[in-house]
Amino acid sequence: MANNIGVGELKPNKKVILKNYVNGFPKESDMEIVRTETVRLKVAEGSKAVLLKNLYLSCDPYMRNRMSKHEEANYVPDFVPGSPISGFGVAKVLDSGHPDFKVGDYVWGITGWEEYSLVTSPETLFKIKDTDIPLSYYTGLLGMPGVTAYAGFYKVCSPKKGETVFVSAASGAVGQLVGQFAKLMGCYVVGSAGSDEKVNLLKKKFGFDEAFNYKKEKDLNAALKRCFPEGIDIYFENVGGEMLDAVLLNMRNHGRIAACGMISQYNLDKPEGVHNLMFVVTKRLRIEGFNAYDYFPIYDQFFQKTVPYIKEGKITYVEDVVEGLENAPAALIGLLSGRNVGKQVVVVARE
């Protein structure tokens, strides 16, 4: 049984590595499943490392950025070809030299796309305190995407009851939460997504007031005008490009745009041009970029606010769960082309 693995045991370690840096749209074949050296399930004497058994891995859009080589310093380090992909995940501690983590603890944070990971700087891991909640949620609702939604909406958007809120990529790991936070605050909320199934989810499951399938709209400006006859106070930006241009036309004076991501641009050789920025001046808009890292110090505040919502059924969360590390490359590529419905999770092991 997996949970009877002995400390110090030698195990083969399946990994997903990046083969080469990627230009344009990544393919599954840019990654490879390898089974390399065996790993001893023990940290070295005197080390502060932890040895993790990975359970759930998170596929997130920002990972696309790490698949390309950057000449200049980037906000996240580039992946290293030949080495395992790294990303957020949920894991169980098999051995620990660090006083904050003990054998048997569950943690979430940055780990490797492999069965077992040796984490040499475990300060970046969060110990999971509440294991009544599905552990996979710590890749999404209660992990990095959750902090992103919470900080982006409550801290960056300065929302007020009754305001109008637009969320793009609204059924994704972050968007579905932003929409629900906004509804809980008493806002009017509209989401866009890339399939009718997702649109249905937004309206039926997450309680968005309106939603549309952007792929079926000939004119995004017209779609936004239809949903927001009085304009948009808050835009939670996940996609960029053409959608941002249409949103700028429809923002109200003193509107706020929380720039979380621009997934429509990640696989283009040259990003599209955005033409309507003059509305930032004339409507006195604020566009503010942010990421979860800057807000991890308020993780506890987020957790205290969100867990009761989950337990009272006021927030729901949809995951797209793929079984098996060998299916992780397809899951990541699927995420980048919008095939996932809800938060994309890969199960490496359940316990």
Place this chain on the structure above:
Amino acid sequence: MANNIGVGELKPNKKVILKNYVNGFPKESDMEIVRTETVRLKVAEGSKAVLLKNLYLSCDPYMRNRMSKHEEANYVPDFVPGSPISGFGVAKVLDSGHPDFKVGDYVWGITGWEEYSLVTSPETLFKIKDTDIPLSYYTGLLGMPGVTAYAGFYKVCSPKKGETVFVSAASGAVGQLVGQFAKLMGCYVVGSAGSDEKVNLLKKKFGFDEAFNYKKEKDLNAALKRCFPEGIDIYFENVGGEMLDAVLLNMRNHGRIAACGMISQYNLDKPEGVHNLMFVVTKRLRIEGFNAYDYFPIYDQFFQKTVPYIKEGKITYVEDVVEGLENAPAALIGLLSGRNVGKQVVVVARE
């Protein structure tokens, strides 16, 4: 003598009217000097209007926006073809039905491009309290551009001592002041402008640490890298387009962009695309549009802070003064093509 004009006298009134709405780059011939009806230098009995003798008129980039027809509500009203251009100016009160203004007062605010203007909502005018300062300064340093520079720099940019500041259109009515405010705060300040004469002014007269002529730079990114080897904390945006794209490449994490105007875009049929907005996300930038109108309520705060700087010689101001209302169209067109050196003012009368 002009200052002996009798209240109630009938006078001819020279005006500058807009002939037709403008597309593309405006020409002098889009405006016309007319001498229409005579005007009686008196406000109607019981009215709260004031009758102004215009002294100095202000040419400002935002006026380009008003020369075109907008189908949707705009942040400033469109000009009306056949009617005088309106804009900021300095004037003397010849008659008044309003308790806040008396005959002989000097005021600044929105007036007409004509010799005499009847202002029916004088609440929008500011009474000039300090006439030791050149009156023309109330079109610039102590008028709308001054409030713009003050609010944009101190309120929008959240500046800190030692930060690096870039100002485009830096020798203009607003830019020259922003640079001086930033130097007074202990920032490192670089400006761009469109001629060597202006660049010289920035360095020799306004104390910018560095300046460059953007028309002579083959690569704006390289110019910015040369001036800001460690990157830009604050960008005071007056031009938009290609410059904004280059700036985004050079912003530091958590940088701020005060979006005041985008003059490079005003005469294009379709604005240029800005391609580097993903840096807003990765560098967690804030881009915030603003205008002086929203900050007129803190005019007194601005005035109290700025006047001592002027009187102590800590702030200097360069005006480009054109004599005669008949030269106002050429002055405005000159401003839109960057021919002015410093704040563009038109003298209608000196007293």
